[in-house]
Amino acid sequence: MPTPTSNGHASRLQIQEPRTMSPLPPPSSSPIAFKEQQGRPPPTTHQTISGKLFRNLFKGLLFSQLTLISLLVIVLTIRGLISASSQHFHPKKWYPPLLASVAVSGVVSLAWQCIFIYNPSRAVRATFWLSPILTCSVGILLVLIGSAEDAGIGSVFVLFAITQSLYGCWITTRFEYTDKILSLVTAFPPARTREVVCLSITVSLVYSGFLVTGIGGATSTRTSLDLLFISVILISLAWTMQVLKNVQQVAISRARFVNFAHGEEMDAWDAFRITMKHLVGSICIGSTLVPIVVFIRGSIRSVNLMSGSSDEVMYSGADCFSAIANKLITLGNRWGFVHVGTYDKGFVEASSDTWNKFRSTSGLEKLIDSDLTSSFCFLSAVSVGAVSSLTAGIWMLLIHKDYALEVTLYAFIVGYFVGRVALAWVQACVLAYYVAYSEDPHSVRFDSTIPHRIQRLQMLSAHRDNRELEVGREREEDSYNDC
Template sequence: MRHHFVSFFLQEQQGRPPPTTQQTIAGKLFRTLFKGLLFSQLTLISLLVIVLTIRGLISASTHHFHLKKWYPPLLASVAVSGIASLAWQCIFIYNPSRAVKATFWLSPILTCSVGILLVLIGSAVDAGIGAVFVLFAITQSLYGCWITPRLEYTDKILSLATAFPPARTREVVCLSIIVSVVYSGFLVTGIGGATSTRTNLDILFISVIIISLAWTMQVIKNVQQVAISRARYVNFAHGEDMDAWNAFRITMKHLTGSICVGSTLVPIIVFIRGSIRSVNLMSGSSDEVMYSGADCFSTIANKLITLGNRWGFVHVGTYDKGFMEASSDTWKKFRSTTGLEKLIDSDLTSSFCFLSAVSVGAVSSLTAGIWMLLIHKDYALEVTLYAFIIGYFVGRVGLAWLQACVLAYYVAYSEDPQSMRFDGTIPQRIQRLQMLSAHRDNRELEVGRDREEDSYNNC
């Protein structure tokens, strides 16, 4: 079994044009740089948190900072986020279809609840931020109504991709959640230490800690994603089993640099690409200048997606490629298969994971916010927001294995669409999308003809 996989790996490597020595050295240096940056920032942040915590404990009494009122609600909410993430795994495993549907109506309700809680705190700032949460909840509700026709396919693809996960997957997931919870709790002590004195410099320290939290959580999530997608890809592509724990160990030992690069690029590219798509939706095609601008933005978006996308993590884990090379190779495979790029682009797995993490963040936020509202209203806003941010990232870590399985399924399919290991789910969905697109184009053509006839008659 192992020999078969190694021989396939060598064949795949031989099938690609060999990179130049300069590119290889540059790629290795880039990965080493980001790996060093990760461990450097972990060391520096740890020292900063320790210093802030000690200083906060010493100066708490002089600055009237109530340690017993600030720390317990936030630390409890961090623990709740871990429990909620583990509970969500059980719900999904028990009934994936109901879990998917529940996410798209539960997330808006929980988000709206957080907004109402912030409004109840009473100040104008709290009410303003609460209104943002309520607006976000309304947006989620409208999005849920819009994507309802796609839920059936999402149920199928998630069920197919996550059925019979690699051995010891739960161990990897539980370890990742525990690490993220412990690390978040550690950073909370530093945030509390900085909050106790409330100087302008302390605001900067808190911002740095939160940025560090976000990036580190991305790395933890993507380490899990690379490891499990590697094990799942072997099963989908070759019908062989690979232990998720062994894949996790290999990932930690050899692939951390590429994962750090991807953890930096993917959120930036997703944000830019999402903004471009929003601009395109708002611009329409009635104005020539706006249309040409939208076309230019679309070209930029199509270029960005080849430089960095989450599907590249599969090739990072399987073939030890650099992240940008892996992203480019996977997207070329998608484009070479008719209709697959459009299908990938409309996939709801990332939306499901995002809204599930928002739900975990909202549960964590409500835990801390209600507690603070009852015992110390002055800290309610900041503690509620910290709890939401931490809960969201812990939720993303907990759901990384789901997304990893789907990524591996799509990548393996793109490399061999005729394989007997895949059923007709993807081809049928591609055919359905093509029919809908043709129907839409015909309708737009008829509308255009009607407008031309009306214009001619008016003349």
């Protein structure tokens, strides 16, 4: 990606123009030495037979499902075009709005890249107020379609928009640190990052457009079996996009880690090539585990928030759920992708090692938990999905109202995943920075951004604990006086 010229927060100590690759020490001391020798990450861990088996199994599963889904889409598309006239399906009215929305999602994603590169701070703030507005607009559009089903789904979008707004108000105090960390880690991205990002977006657009044709073919007949086919296609879209996003994430984070940890330059395209050649199996496993772990952990944290009661049973239940959440996060987390790319570890081992590093560094685990990068990427993707959805929905509302709901939803799903792929490089830079810091917090390559934030969080936590203690004492005194 082009180097931003307006990143005022970039540290002169940490962010320097990367130097060229110099003679390297043995693989045991540098994760990039092995790359020079054999063109793949260093074998710093002994992989078990079961680990290799699972990696090959998931890699085979990825390519098998791509082949089967491609055949299914081709058959559904041909069948849909043949039977369109007899089933009152109008391909000329159904396909153009949805395919146009796919193209729009690509344009918006690229435009958002330019906005972020030019001014990360404004891009972050714009995301947190623009996403609720666009999501609410989609909800209003669905309500205007008229049916009860459309109004129900539209109200869900409106509720989601309100939730985003409340969340944006709640985390305003974290914006300053988020601006600093994003400006810091993206100031000098690895060479040829732009090529990797553009290729990933192009592949995501082509694949999404291809699957959309199969969904249209299944829509033309609308049997119960066709509904199953549509569900299978959407699941394939979600998983494949996750893999594509994480391939980019592993490649960019590997190249960025080399710079943060060793001060060396690594070409993002070389890292991408190595990732595709050797690490797809581990990435497939991570792409399956991380969404599941994030969903379960998010649900547990929500339960804990709602269990703020003086009831002892509720407290014990919350403690049990917290223990489960703490165990799950070590088995599958997005930071593990850095070690997958850098050290060629299995995904579960990489996740465990990175999280244990965070826990061994005072205050870092809490800082990682409060980081807004994932929220920024998520809401940016929601914004892209909303723009894509509005494009298709308004078009369908004007020319063929009967299909407006489903086309609007399909466009939102496609736009969301394209947006996630587009911003994977940003998240990869942040992941690499945190992991590199956890391995050597006292390195001269790191400035005071993280230590100052940890100190700030510790002060806020101590203040909160003191306040809760005072409130508890006041309640005890009140109850004693009542007696």
